[in-house]
Structures are given as structure tokens and as C-alpha cells.
Amino acid sequence: MRKKCVVWAVVLCGAISSHAQVCQPEGMAFRVKEEAFNRSQVEELSQFMTDELGPRLAGSQMSERAERLVVDRLKEWGLANPRAEVASEYPKGGWDNEKNYVAMTFPYYCSFAANPKAWSGSTDGLVKGECMALDVKTKSDLEKYRGKLAGKIVLMPVQQEYQISYEPLASRYTDAQLQRMTQDRRPGKRRQASDGENWKAMQELQHAVSLFLKSENVLAVVCGGGTFNVPTSRRVEYKIGDSQPVPEIILPIEDHGRMVRLLNRGKKVEMELDIQNRFTETRHVNNVIAEIPGCDSKLKNEVVLIGAHLDSWHGGTGGADNASGCIVMMEAMRILRALGISPRRTIRLALWGAEEQGYYGSRGYASTYLYDSKKGSALPGYDRFALYLNMDFGSGRFRGVYLEENDQAVPFFETWMKPFKSLGFTTLSPFKVGSTDHVSFSVLGLPAYQFIQDPLEYDRTYHTTMDTYERLSLEDLKVNAAIVAWLTLNAAMDDNRIPAKPGYPEAYSRR
Known part of the structure; x- marks a missing residue:
């Protein structure tokens, strides 16, 4: 009887394995x-x-x-x-950065690690100008700057502030973290409320700001992004056939924040830029x-x-x-x-x-x-x-x-x-x-x-x-x-x- 059970077990296992996944x-x-x-x-x-x-x-x-x-x-x-x-x-076409020099020249000289926004325009060679900080929360806020920005280098508002982190700069997943990933979340998932209206309003405001700054003939626009004095990469909206956008530059938040703080305290700030970009169709x-x-x-x-x-x-x-x-x-x-x-x-x-x-x-x-x-x-x-x-x-x-x-x-x-x-x-x-x-x-x-x-x-x-x-x-x-x-x-x-x-x-x- 015991031998028969073993035989049947072997036959059954063979039948199962013949349909099982093969490695x-x-x-x-x-x-x-x-x-x-x-x-x-x-x-x-x-x-x-x-x-x-x-x-x-x-x-x-x-x-x-x-x-x-x-x-x-x-x-x-x-x-x-x-x-x-x-x-x-x-539709965007090609864009290559061919020269990138950005520095503050007043109240003292400091060269910056900068990164032009992709598909943004070039400066007319080396340009120098006084900086002005922009504070715009709605489209109506733009009116207070009308006629005042020509030939200026516009600094956008601070969007990111540095927070000290006590976490390691690099990490690997722990066994506990991996174990949590194996748990099916579907039963507890809730449908997220749409944030589409807020996103659309933000996009419309950014588009309005870009059009306004171009119409005001600013020299360039400077934004903050990236920590540890390392700038991030971003883009401007552009498609083949559009006129060349205003030059836009990303500085690390440390450098961007420094100049914005100086301006907000009533200090004069000047910069010089030489940004050359090539557009291809x-x-x-x-x-x-x-x-x-x-x-x-x-x-x-x-x-x-x-x-x-x-x-x-x-x-x-x-x-x-x-x-x-x-x-x-x-x-x-x-x-x-x-x-x-x-x-x-x-x-x-x-x-x-x-x-x-x-x-x-x-x-x-x-x-x-x-x-x-x-x-x-x-x-x-x-x-x-x-x-x-x-x-x-x-x-x-x-x-x-x-x-x-x-x-x-x-x-x-x-x-x-x-x-x-x-x-x-x-x-x-x-x-x-x-x-x-x-x-x-x-x-x-x-x-x-x-x-x-x-x-x-x-x-x-x-x-x-x-x-x-x-x-x-x-x-x-x-x-x-x-x-x-x-x-x-x-x-x-x-x-x-x-x-x-x-x-x-x-x-x-x-x-």
C-alpha cells in the first residue's frame, strides 16, 4: 500500500510539472x-x-x-x-546649447554653475543688465511691471527652499521595504481627486508670464532649481515655427536665492550672460x-x-x-x-x-x-x-x-x-x-x-x-x-x- 502511494505521488507530480512553468x-x-x-x-x-x-x-x-x-x-x-x-x-524640433556663461557682477563678481532651459533662446552675445525680482501670483499682478522690464534680467520668485536632511544621500531597499512591496494594495486604493483645474490654472499663469516678459523685451529670465549648487534641467514650451523664446537660465537655489534676497532687501544686483543655443527643424x-x-x-x-x-x-x-x-x-x-x-x-x-x-x-x-x-x-x-x-x-x-x-x-x-x-x-x-x-x-x-x-x-x-x-x-x-x-x-x-x-x-x- 505504501509503495502504491509513492508511485501515484510520482505520477501526480509528473503530471503537474509537465504543465508547470519551465526554467x-x-x-x-x-x-x-x-x-x-x-x-x-x-x-x-x-x-x-x-x-x-x-x-x-x-x-x-x-x-x-x-x-x-x-x-x-x-x-x-x-x-x-x-x-x-x-x-x-x-513638433518641438531640435535644440543644442553651444555656449553657457552666467555670472553676477554686482555687488561683487561670482560665476555660477548655470543650465539654460531647453528650447529657450540665445542672448545677443555677451549682455549685461540690472536684475529685478518678479512677484506674480495672478495675471493681474503683471500690470505693475508693465514698461519697467526692458533690458532687465528678471529673477523669478523662489519656489524651492533648502531643508536639512538627516537621511543618507544614497540607500538600498531593506528586507522590510521589499516585503511591503509584495502586499497587494488594490483593496484599499481610493480614487484620487482630480487636481486638473489647479494644474491648468498654473499652466495658464506661466504662459501669460512668458508672453508678458517677451513683450517687455527683457534680456533674460533666471529661475531657481537644484540643491548643493547643482542646477536642474527643464524646458520652455516651444514648437517648430514659433519665434525664438526669451533666454531662460536655471541656477541652483543657493545662487538664485542669494540674488533674490539681496533684491528684496533693496540692494542692487547686476549680471552678465552669454548664452548661445542652436535650433534645428x-x-x-x-x-x-x-x-x-x-x-x-x-x-x-x-x-x-x-x-x-x-x-x-x-x-x-x-x-x-x-x-x-x-x-x-x-x-x-x-x-x-x-x-x-x-x-x-x-x-x-x-x-x-x-x-x-x-x-x-x-x-x-x-x-x-x-x-x-x-x-x-x-x-x-x-x-x-x-x-x-x-x-x-x-x-x-x-x-x-x-x-x-x-x-x-x-x-x-x-x-x-x-x-x-x-x-x-x-x-x-x-x-x-x-x-x-x-x-x-x-x-x-x-x-x-x-x-x-x-x-x-x-x-x-x-x-x-x-x-x-x-x-x-x-x-x-x-x-x-x-x-x-x-x-x-x-x-x-x-x-x-x-x-x-x-x-x-x-x-x-x-x-
Whole structure:
């Protein structure tokens, strides 16, 4: 009797395992780790993506240069069909900063670390002028400045004040924090009240201020943004065909605040500026694409997609945001290529354009291959979409995956992640997250995911002029590249794939 029970148990377990999720062999995991850790090209690739490529503002000449150099690198690796592919029309056009000098000259001389706002205008060579602080809370407040600002350098009100923090500048997730991420929040979620009216009013006021200052012929506008004497990166509203905007400069809050305080105390302040920017009529955004073709007669047209955005802001070299993601995704492709793997499904790398300006690249890809929003219907690529993996939360190590409330993905990742749990890759969170390119696909119900990443110092450094090579954690990038290569391989080889969310894409068309 005991022997019969054992036999039946073995038969039952065999029947269950034949339908269970399958992971690639441990020997293959060993090969991926060997290539990723002992023959890594992460350090060289990190210098290439930051120091060599430089800033990559969407539509800029620097961005187009970066695309060419990256395509050349992918060709060198022997990836299939590397190209810069038009993704979307781009109304903003191109903009490159070519000179940037900003200083206070009275009551004493002090040169500043400054950052021109993207798509703002140039000065007429070196200009000097007296500063005036603006205090505008409503459109009617503008009238008190009419006729008084010509030839002046206008300092906008202080919007950010420094607060001493006793938290570490960089951090990693604790076990307790990761555990909280595994708890499903959906039962307790409440619909947030819309803040649309306040946002609209703020935008209207900013637009009115910009028009007024231009009509008053000010020399330049100076704003505060960024702490520790490091300015942030921002933009002005501009599209091809508009007249050139007023020069606008961002100073760190320490320098901006110093001059505003002097002016508010009745002291005279003067500055000199030499800002030269170049506008180009770049009318489209590209994605950089390359592939490892699938070899299975039934599955080769299905696509496992991995990606990160190639564009950056103009102040630094886009190290953590998002050269780090490009480095990981490119290195993952190099690893798979170096191992000579012939996947069943096609593996496609996409380095997106203009994520920082509104997901132009990934949205363009989705509208070209996956879903026709005008017709409200799926395209052939929708049913061939196997998985998308995205990296855009800095340079920190992967700790798990945000599953976008798709419970169907759990058994796949639980199985695939086992060989990398010893490296801290352990957490599956049901949370939905936003603010990056996976949203272009997850909103369609497709299996598209952003990784849970250690924060490191990301919140302090991204979108600032200090986002450079130094913000990269090379050890973490090596681990991340190995994980991406492994998950991608499993998704490309599995008999099954993570399904789209039930009810999609019809649910998207009803939004």
C-alpha cells in the first residue's frame, strides 16, 4: 500500500510539472553569469554611453549623433538589422546649447554653475543688465511691471527652499521595504481627486508670464532649481515655427536665492550672460532597434522586447537617467549574442527616443506595431508581443519586478528568477508604476514591466547637471545585465508566454 502511494505521488507530480512553468537549465544560467561577470563590457560601455556620447536631448544634433554611434556599436556586435527607425512626428524640433556663461557682477563678481532651459533662446552675445525680482501670483499682478522690464534680467520668485536632511544621500531597499512591496494594495486604493483645474490654472499663469516678459523685451529670465549648487534641467514650451523664446537660465537655489534676497532687501544686483543655443527643424523622433532573430518555425514572429530610453536632458551626460538602462539592455544583448544562442522567439532591443518629453518613441512603436488608436483595434504585432522589460529607475541593482497588477505573470517570474535569488533578485510586487516607457505597452494590457531597483542617490541626481558617469554603479549594472539576459532568454524559449490582461485590448478602446 505504501509503495502504491509513492508511485501515484510520482505520477501526480509528473503530471503537474509537465504543465508547470519551465526554467532554462542551471548550466545555461552558469554560462550567462560567466559571460556577464567575467567578460563584462559594462565599464567600457558606461564610458561610451556617457563620456563619449554626451548629452542626448530629444531632437538635438547630439541625440542624432548618439543614435549613429550606438547603431555602429550594435553592428560591431553582429546583431541583426540595427537601425535608427522613425517612431513619431516631433513638433518641438531640435535644440543644442553651444555656449553657457552666467555670472553676477554686482555687488561683487561670482560665476555660477548655470543650465539654460531647453528650447529657450540665445542672448545677443555677451549682455549685461540690472536684475529685478518678479512677484506674480495672478495675471493681474503683471500690470505693475508693465514698461519697467526692458533690458532687465528678471529673477523669478523662489519656489524651492533648502531643508536639512538627516537621511543618507544614497540607500538600498531593506528586507522590510521589499516585503511591503509584495502586499497587494488594490483593496484599499481610493480614487484620487482630480487636481486638473489647479494644474491648468498654473499652466495658464506661466504662459501669460512668458508672453508678458517677451513683450517687455527683457534680456533674460533666471529661475531657481537644484540643491548643493547643482542646477536642474527643464524646458520652455516651444514648437517648430514659433519665434525664438526669451533666454531662460536655471541656477541652483543657493545662487538664485542669494540674488533674490539681496533684491528684496533693496540692494542692487547686476549680471552678465552669454548664452548661445542652436535650433534645428528636426521633425521626427527615432528609436534605435536591433535583434536576435527567432529560429522556431511557429514562434519566430513573436517578440521578446527589452528597452530603455536613449534620450537625456542636456545638462549632464544622462548617466543614471538613462544611460544606465541602455547599458544594461545593450550588455544583455551582447551576452546572448556572445553565447551563440538561437532563441525560439525573436529578441528585440529598443532604445527609445524622447521619453523625457512624453514617451514619443515607445508610444510611436506601439502605434506602429501594436495598436491603432484611431481605429480602436489591435495590429498584428499585438498577438505576437511576448514580453517587455524596461529599465529607467537609475543605476541601482534589480531587486524584483513590478507586475502592473497582472497576477498571470507571477508563475513565470517565480520560476525564471530562481537562479538569481542569491543576488538579491527576490521580490514580485503587484504594484503599478508609471513615468517610464513600459506604460506605453502596459496601458494596452500587454505584459510590460519595470524592475524594482535600489534607489541609491537617484532622487538627488537625476535631471541635474551631475547626472554623469560618476552616478553609475558598475557592479549593479553587471548584475542587472545578467538578470535581463536570463529573463529574456527564458521568455524567448518558453512554450508559453505571459498573457495580456483579461479583457484587453477592448478595455483600452473603452477608456
